Each structure stands twice: as structure tokens, then as C-alpha cells.
Amino acid sequence: xxxxxxxxxxxxxxEKVVETGKVGEEHVTGEEEREAxxxxxxxxxxxxxxxxxxxxxxxxxxxxxxxLTLDCDMYSNDIQTLHRMLCYITDSPSRPNLGYIQFPQRFxxxxxxxxxxxxxKRVFQVQPVGMDGLSGPSHFGxxxxxxxxxxxxxxxxxxxxxxxxxxPDHVVEKPIKAQPILALVHLVAGCNYENQTNWGSKTxxxxxxxxxxxxxxxxxxxxxxxxxxxxxxxxxxHLAFMPIWSIPITTYAFLAQLALLNKxxxxxxxxxxxxxxHVFLFLGAYAQDCLDFILxxxxxxxxxSDQRMWIIRGLSPYLFGLxxxxxxxxxxxxxxxxxxxxxxxxxxxxxxxxxxxxxGVPSPMFVPLAMAATINLVAFLRGLLEVCSGGNxxxxxxxxxxxxxxxxxxFPIYEAMVLRTDKGRMPIKTTIISIFLSWALYxxxxxxxxx
Numbered sequence: 001x002x003x004x005x006x007x008x009x010x011x012x013x014x015e016k017v018v019e020t021g022k023v024g025e026e027h028v029t030g031e032e033e034r035e036a037x038x039x040x041x042x043x044x045x046x047x048x049x050x051x052x053x054x055x056x057x058x059x060x061x062x063x064x065x066x067x068l069t070l071d072c073d074m075y076s077n078d079i080q081t082l083h084r085m086l087c088y089i090t091d092s093p094s095r096p097n098l099g100y101i102q103f104p105q106r107f108x109x110x111x112x113x114x115x116x117x118x119x120x121k122r123v124f125q126v127q128p129v130g131m132d133g134l135s136g137p138s139h140f141g142x143x144x145x146x147x148x149x150x151x152x153x154x155x156x157x158x159x160x161x162x163x164x165x166x167x168p169d170h171v172v173e174k175p176i177k178a179q180p181i182l183a184l185v186h187l188v189a190g191c192n193y194e195n196q197t198n199w200g201s202k203t204x205x206x207x208x209x210x211x212x213x214x215x216x217x218x219x220x221x222x223x224x225x226x227x228x229x230x231x232x233x234x235x236x237x238h239l240a241f242m243p244i245w246s247i248p249i250t251t252y253a254f255l256a257q258l259a260l261l262n263k264x265x266x267x268x269x270x271x272x273x274x275x276x277x278h279v280f281l282f283l284g285a286y287a288q289d290c291l292d293f294i295l296x297x298x299x300x301x302x303x304x305s306d307q308r309m310w311i312i313r314g315l316s317p318y319l320f321g322l323x324x325x326x327x328x329x330x331x332x333x334x335x336x337x338x339x340x341x342x343x344x345x346x347x348x349x350x351x352x353x354x355x356x357x358x359x360g361v362p363s364p365m366f367v368p369l370a371m372a373a374t375i376n377l378v379a380f381l382r383g384l385l386e387v388c389s390g391g392n393x394x395x396x397x398x399x400x401x402x403x404x405x406x407x408x409x410x411f412p413i414y415e416a417m418v419l420r421t422d423k424g425r426m427p428i429k430t431t432i433i434s435i436f437l438s439w440a441l442y443x444x445x446x447x448x449x450x451x
Contacts, residue, residue: 249314
């Protein structure tokens with residue numbers, strides 16, 4: 001990539017805007033244009049979402065029939081991208097029902113093991129292929145070509161805008177810098193526009209989280225199934241209800257291990273026929289998961305990181321997201337949980353390249369992870385001691401296997417708690433709190449199981 005002086009100059013101006021929060025006007029010439037520009041930029045002090053403002057502004061300026069959404073740190077690595085997109089757009093049979101064309105995402109700069117499962121292979125590669133066979137993949141937020149018409153209702157129910165200039169069929173005949181164009185741009189970009197029109201209430205729906213959508217009147221199981229069909233409804237339900245995975249994941253991370261510590265056998269014995277069913281379900285689920293990952297050009301190493309991060313998400317962001325959703329609906333104010341700082345130094349980058357996890361910033365989200373690691377380790381050692389002393393191997397096998405499986409997945413956490421001395425290690429305070437809460441949880445469950 002070659003960086004010209006103009007690009008470098010633009011970079012400096014953008015950084016200045018970010019630093020000061022003010023839009024520069026040095027590139028605007030002429031008194032009338034400068035006055036119109038000042039009025040226009042005043043509209044951006046409101047809380048309207050930038051994408052909504054830009055959608056209206058672009059309609060006034062060009063009203064191009066195709067809109068590309070693209071993050072600033074992404075680009076197309078295929079010179080045929082536009083050609084492929086136009087093949088669908090210009091296809092007469094599919095055009096009436098075509099809303100957007102979503103391209104998959106690929107990521108650079110990942111370490112060899114992709115320890116944080118940032119590749120998101122299922123979301124961007126595996127699942128969209130299946131959804132494409134129904135009504136089409138979900139929108140990823142970037143790398144997507146929209147037909148402008150899609151923002152004005154379904155093919156059979158067009159919702160006309162308040163101004164004809166915002167209609168997807170309107171043809172812009174005046175230059176972008178023409179005074180009437182700039183004046184109308186100021187109007188539709190202003191703070192009060194959505195308060196005076198139906199734009200904000202009847203053509204778009206905002207949601208603050210997946211669970212709020214899942215438990216609203218737009219629930220994918222009901223509304224989605226009616227609008228897109230039952231199979232597509234279930235596809236979106238899988239995404240909307242994702243945080244609820246924290247319930248079974250947390251249960252499997254603690255319940256069997258605490259029962260093992262108290263010598264309570266809750267799974268079938270090895271010689272029981274039900275044991276075969278448990279083995280079949282476990283191996284079948286993991287085999288299918290691994291096969292999907294490998295067929296999508298993944299590696300065994302990255303698949304292992306992916307399944308480990310699925311467990312970690314269930315014990316941290318999914319769990320805390322579910323808690324915040326429940327407490328919010330109960331009217332209880334909760335703390336906003338932040339995991340790590342976004343500042344990345346050279347040591348941080350070096351540790352990532354070496355495949356080392358970061359736990360250096362104190363966060364309550366690390367506490368359940370450290371608790372699970374502690375309880376699984378202690379439970380396995382307690383079970384091993386029981387077996388060596390002639391205990392019930394047949395009854396404790398499944399629970400010991402689960403604890404051992406947890407230990408293998410928790411190895412980076414053990415490193416961060418005990419073995420590491422770098423800045424990315426888990427704070428001592430977090431480790432102590434986790435051990436204390438693990439002891440308290442064990443004591444409580446022991447009392448309950450003795451009743």
C-alpha cells in the first residue's frame with residue numbers, strides 16, 4: 001500500500017476530529033457553502049446513530065441504489081467482488097426479493113492457534129452456507145451490499161418516506177454542492193428529524209442486546225418464524241438466545257465436580273447401558289463440531305481453541321450478559337463489566353504471538369473462570385485419591401472424566417493464576433477471591449447434599 005501526502009493529511013485531520021470532537025471546515029470554500037456546512041455539521045451533535053444519518057444524507061446527495069457497509073479496518077481481497085455482487089443484483093428472477101448480499105469475513109494477524117477463537121468460523125463460514133439455502137445469511141455489520149429499496153419495507157409493502165427525495169427511486173439531478181442539496185442534507189441530518197417523522201418508529205427497530213430481542217415481540221421463534229419461515233426463525237433464535245448457553249455450561253463446569261467432592265454419583269455407572277448413551281452424545285457432538293470446523297479449512301489446533309473459548313464465553317460474557325439482562329428487567333442497576341483495556345503494547349502483542357492468554361486487568365468476569373479451574377482440579381485430585389484407595393471407580397468415572405476435561409481446558413488459567421510472572425498473569429486479588437468463593441461454594445453444596 002502506498003500512502004500519499006493527501007492520505008496522510010486526511011489521517012491527521014481525522015485524528016484531530018477524534019481528539020477535539022469538532023469537524024474541521026478548512027476544506028469548504030465559498031461563503032454560502034461554508035454557512036451550509038456549518039449548519040449541516042450542527043446536526044451531528046445529536047444522538048442519532050451515524051449509519052442512520054448517513055443513509056439519509058446519501059439519499060439526498062446521490063441516492064445510489066446500492067449501499068456498501070464496510071468497517072474501516074476491512075477490505076476486499078478479491079478483485080471480482082463487485083462483479084460477483086452485480087451478478088446477483090442484476091439477476092431478474094431474484095431481484096424482487098433480494099435485500100442484501102453478504103460476503104464472509106477472513107481475518108489476518110491471528111496467532112497460529114487462534115487462542116481467542118477470533119476467526120469465528122461458524123458465524124462467518126459454516127452457518128451462513130446453511131442459511132443461504134433458506135432465505136439468506138444474517139447481516140454481519142460489514143462487508144455487505146444492500147439494495148437501498150430494502151430500507152423501505154418488504155417487496156409487497158413499500159413504506160414511502162416523508163420526503164420524495166429520500167425515496168429509493170428518486171433521481172438526483174443537481175450537484176452535491178448545490179445549495180438546495182446542502183440545505184436538505186442539513187434537514188435530514190438534524191437532531192429533530194427523527195422526532196418529526198415516522199423514520200425512527202416504523203422503518204427500523206433498535207435493540208440493545210440479543211436477549212432483549214429474544215424476549216420481545218420480535219422473538220425469532222415467533223415473529224421470525226412467521227416472517228421468514230420456521231427454519232430461518234430457528235437460525236436467528238440460535239443467535240438471539242446465545243447467552244442462555246451460560247446456564248448449561250456453568251452447570252457442567254460445577255455441578256458434577258461438586259458432587260464428586262461430596263462422593264455423590266449423578267451419572268450412570270460404566271457398566272450401565274445409559275453410560276453408552278452419554279458417551280455417544282459427547283463423542284457425537286464433538287466429532288460433528290470438529291468435522292464442521294475442519295471442512296471449513298480449519299485446523300485441529302484452532303478447533304481446540306474454538307471449543308475452549310466456547311466454554312470460556314459461557315462462564316464469563318454470556319453469564320454476565322444473562323445476569324445483567326435479568327437484573328435490568330427487575331429494575332436493579334448492575335455494574336458495567338469491562339474485561340481488558342484496548343491499549344495493546346509490545347509485550348501484549350508478543351504474548352499473543354506466543355499463544356499466551358491475557359488476564360492482567362482486574363475484572364469480575366475472570367472470577368467464574370478461576371473458580372471453575374479451582375473446583376475441577378480439586379475434584380479430580382479428590383476423585384483420584386478415592387480411586388487409589390479402592391473407592392467407587394465405576395460410579396465416579398464420568399464425573400472424573402468431566403473434571404479432567406475441565407482441567408485440560410483450564411490450563412491457560414492455571415498458568416495465569418500460579419505459574420506466570422508477566423503483566424498478563426491473573427491479578428493476585430482475583431485469584432484469592434476465586435479460591436475463597438470456591439471454598440464457600442463447596443461448603444454450601446456439602447451442607448445441601450447432606451440434607
